[in-house]
Amino acid sequence: MATVTVLNVNKSFGDVKAVRDVSFEVHPGEIFGLLGPNGAGKTTTIRMMLDIFRPDKGTISVFGGKLDEAKKSRIGYMPEERGLYKDLKLEPTLVYFATLKGISEATARERLQSWLERFDLQDYAQKKIQDLSKGMQQKAQIIATLLHDPDLLVVDEPFSGLDPVNTRLVKEIIEDLREQGKTIIMSTHQMYQVEALCNRIVLINRGRTVLYGEVDVIKRDFAGNALAIEGHGDFVNLPGVLETRHHNGTWNLTLEPGTDSQDVLRAIMRQDGVKLERFEIAEPSLEDVFVTVVQREEGERGDNARS
Amino acid sequence: MRGHNFWLVAKHEYAKIVKTKSFLLGTLGVPALIVVVTAVSVIVALGQRGVLPVGYVDHAGILDATVLPPREEGEELVALRAFSDEALAQAALEAEEIQAFYVLSKDYVQTGQMKLVYGQKRPSEVAREDFVAFLRANLLAQQSPAIQKRVQEGPWVTIRSADGSREFDSENILSFVVPYAAAFFFFFAVMNSGGYMLQAITDEKENRTVEILATSLRPLELIGGKALGLMSVGLTQLAIWTATGLLALVVATSMFPDLLNGFNIPWSFIGVTMLFFLPAYALMAGMMTAVGSAVTDHRQGQQISGIFNLLFTFPFFFIVLIMAKPNSPLVVALTLFPTTAFITITLRWAMAIVPLWQLLVSWVLVVSTAVFSVWVAARIFRIGMLRYGQRLSFKHILTSLQGKE
Numbered sequence: 156m157a158t159v160t161v162l163n164v165n166k167s168f169g170d171v172k173a174v175r176d177v178s179f180e181v182h183p184g185e186i187f188g189l190l191g192p193n194g195a196g197k198t199t200t201i202r203m204m205l206d207i208f209r210p211d212k213g214t215i216s217v218f219g220g221k222l223d224e225a226k227k228s229r230i231g232y233m234p235e236e237r238g239l240y241k242d243l244k245l246e247p248t249l250v251y252f253a254t255l256k257g258i259s260e261a262t263a264r265e266r267l268q269s270w271l272e273r274f275d276l277q278d279y280a281q282k283k284i285q286d287l288s289k290g291m292q293q294k295a296q297i298i299a300t301l302l303h304d305p306d307l308l309v310v311d312e313p314f315s316g317l318d319p320v321n322t323r324l325v326k327e328i329i330e331d332l333r334e335q336g337k338t339i340i341m342s343t344h345q346m347y348q349v350e351a352l353c354n355r356i357v358l359i360n361r362g363r364t365v366l367y368g369e370v371d372v373i374k375r376d377f378a379g380n381a382l383a384i385e386g387h388g389d390f391v392n393l394p395g396v397l398e399t400r401h402h403n404g405t406w407n408l409t410l411e412p413g414t415d416s417q418d419v420l421r422a423i424m425r426q427d428g429v430k431l432e433r434f435e436i437a438e439p440s441l442e443d444v445f446v447t448v449v450q451r452e453e454g455e456r457g458d459n460a461r462s
Numbered sequence: 463m464r465g466h467n468f469w470l471v472a473k474h475e476y477a478k479i480v481k482t483k484s485f486l487l488g489t490l491g492v493p494a495l496i497v498v499v500t501a502v503s504v505i506v507a508l509g510q511r512g513v514l515p516v517g518y519v520d521h522a523g524i525l526d527a528t529v530l531p532p533r534e535e536g537e538e539l540v541a542l543r544a545f546s547d548e549a550l551a552q553a554a555l556e557a558e559e560i561q562a563f564y565v566l567s568k569d570y571v572q573t574g575q576m577k578l579v580y581g582q583k584r585p586s587e588v589a590r591e592d593f594v595a596f597l598r599a600n601l602l603a604q605q606s607p608a609i610q611k612r613v614q615e616g617p618w619v620t621i622r623s624a625d626g627s628r629e630f631d632s633e634n635i636l637s638f639v640v641p642y643a644a645a646f647f648f649f650f651a652v653m654n655s656g657g658y659m660l661q662a663i664t665d666e667k668e669n670r671t672v673e674i675l676a677t678s679l680r681p682l683e684l685i686g687g688k689a690l691g692l693m694s695v696g697l698t699q700l701a702i703w704t705a706t707g708l709l710a711l712v713v714a715t716s717m718f719p720d721l722l723n724g725f726n727i728p729w730s731f732i733g734v735t736m737l738f739f740l741p742a743y744a745l746m747a748g749m750m751t752a753v754g755s756a757v758t759d760h761r762q763g764q765q766i767s768g769i770f771n772l773l774f775t776f777p778f779f780f781i782v783l784i785m786a787k788p789n790s791p792l793v794v795a796l797t798l799f800p801t802t803a804f805i806t807i808t809l810r811w812a813m814a815i816v817p818l819w820q821l822l823v824s825w826v827l828v829v830s831t832a833v834f835s836v837w838v839a840a841r842i843f844r845i846g847m848l849r850y851g852q853r854l855s856f857k858h859i860l861t862s863l864q865g866k867e
Contacts (some may be wrong), residue, residue, distance in 0.1 A: 205676075206677075207675045207676050207677065224679075224680065227677055227678060227679075228678075230677060232673075232674060232677045234670065234673040234674065235671045236673070237670060238666075238669055238671035238672065238673055238674050239666075239669065240478075240669060240671060241669055241673060243478065251470070251474050252674060252678070254470055255467055255470055255471075255675070255678040255679055256678055257466070299674065355862065368639030
């Protein structure tokens with residue numbers, strides 16, 4: 156049984172269609188990436204999953220049925236726009252949020268100590284939240300999401316505002332939770348984190364599902380579309396190339412759909428004075444896939460508008 | 463509704479508000495102000511007789527310095543000094559030996575004519591009253607002590623309603639003061655707590671905690687819990703102010719032993735107040751929540767809440783009418799209208815009997831409107847909470863009430 160099933164969901168705000176016919180499933184014990192550019196409809200989809208908004212059409216099932224109050228207590232949600240009582244002290248605020256999820260105050264306090272130690276916040280328990288740094292507030296927000304030991308975690312941009320040490324810590328925690336059998340839905344723009352953590356993803360653009368499946372399979376499907384080149388020559392203005400990036404002496408080329416890599420090789424070799432040291436059909440990064448799909452969508456949209 | 467979360471929100475809200483500086487200032491500030499004003503009044507009153515004696519020139523030959531008016535134990539009378547003629551009295555006044563002097567004309571008994579002469583400052587009312595009491599005591603010197611006492615104290619009128627359910631003693635101001643004090647307390651409570659409620663809702667919108675709360679509890683749990691927390695804050699204020707009032711009464715009674723003479727504890731009034739206070743408070747809390755949910759920030763909410771405050775405090779504009787014609791149609795309408803009911807009833811209580819049917823109808827209306835307002839607030843809250851930066855239109859509010867969003 157899927158932990159979350161979103162089926163043909165639609166949501167409009169006035170004339171704006173925020174989500175159109177989006178469907179996906181999230182399985183128990185997986186880290187699922189909910190991706191998309193800004194304004195794609197990710198947050199609206201999350202809010203519908205959590206019964207903050209109701210869909211105009213379609214169905215959403217959480218833990219095998221409609222989301223009720225008991226099921227809400229099994230969810231930990233970290234919204235993109237963080238929310239804590241700035242003028243209250245850290246410990247009572249976190250304990251309050253945990254008790255609202257059904258655990259006793261004593262249990263919340265007991266668990267809180269170990270989380271505060273893990274995030275190196277134990278000295279700030281009695282400080283007002285407004286007196287904490289942005290990074291500390293972010294860590295506090297993560298604790299608020301985890302303190303009641305949820306079975307389903309919905310985290311929106313969990314790494315924003317964290318330094319590399321804490322980013323690694325949060326990453327480890329997310330992996331630990333997966334090992335414990337928890338389900339994690341993660342929305343982020345940090346594609347390398349998605350690549351490192353997520354089993355499966357859904358990519359939403361302009362409210363529609365444009366990509367959905369296992370990360371490895373998706374990358375393999377897009378493998379023919381990426382090239383890694385080293386050498387000297389003009390690798391920027393090649394025909395059939397969607398995007399070119401230069402990093403650490405390597406040119407990473409994302410090809411337009413339908414472009415044959417051999418045609419690109421021929422175009423390079425036709426250049427005068429070209430010196431080719433490496434030409435490799437590369438597995439694209441998830442970021443390449445993201446950019447390719449979104450740009451293709453935008454291109455098609457432009458074509459439709461013109462015609 | 464899960465009771466657990468409802469109580470948690472109420473407890474959280476209560477603790478959050480009572481720890482704020484504005485609450486401490488608002489709650490302790492009012493009694494502190496009363497104490498200071500009372501203390502200043504007492505000091506001024508005690509010093510009002512003035513240290514200098516009051517002189518008199520008795521051309522009528524009716525005043526005997528040994529005949530003094532009856533006094534309470536320990537009560538001082540202003541010092542009196544007799545002069546044989548006006549020139550001597552004038553000289554004493556200029557030498558600042560006396561604060562003023564009275565001149566009784568020869569035909570005083572027939573005409574009642576008397577003259578008061580003073581220098582830079584008019585003698586205080588207390589000093590003047592003391593002299594009049596002295597004069598009255600001398601005029602009555604030949605009468606029996608019972609008649610003397612009756613004339614000095616004046617009549618003792620008890621005003622009783624036709625059905626015998628209520629009565630006032632004309633001499634006892636507390637019977638009138640208590641209802642007015644209750645009306646003013648509610649006025650302060652509305653002003654204070656409405657602001658807290660509005661702040662609580664807009665704060666959670668501004669600091670984004672609302673999105674986490676929305677995934678932890680139902681809007682009605684959140685709004686109901688907040689309303690209860692706020693009511694507890696109101697009751698705490700009431701308890702502190704009542705305790706201060708009682709303390710002030712104890713102090714005042716020790717200084718003015720007659721204060722409680724003829725004062726009966728108005729149990730029926732206290733009962734009616736308690737019955738109306740909580741639903742009226744909940745109504746206000748519900749309305750403020752609805753405003754807080756529909757606006758984008760606290761400042762915007764304050765402008766609208768000012769109008770809502772007016773709905774509750776409106777009867778004060780008609781205080782003269784309520785005193786003069788407490789049973790006029792407009793006053794009855796204000797009694798029945800849910801937001802104005804509490805203050806109108808308390809103000810009317812001091813002046814008239816509020817018919818039982820009006821109390822019953824009014825209470826039913828207040829309670830049902832209060833329940834409805836909390837329900838409406840929860841519905842508006844549901845859609846309003848996540849529309850950051852967007853003010854809810856009337857259409858949106860109607861949509862939410864119909865449960866379409």
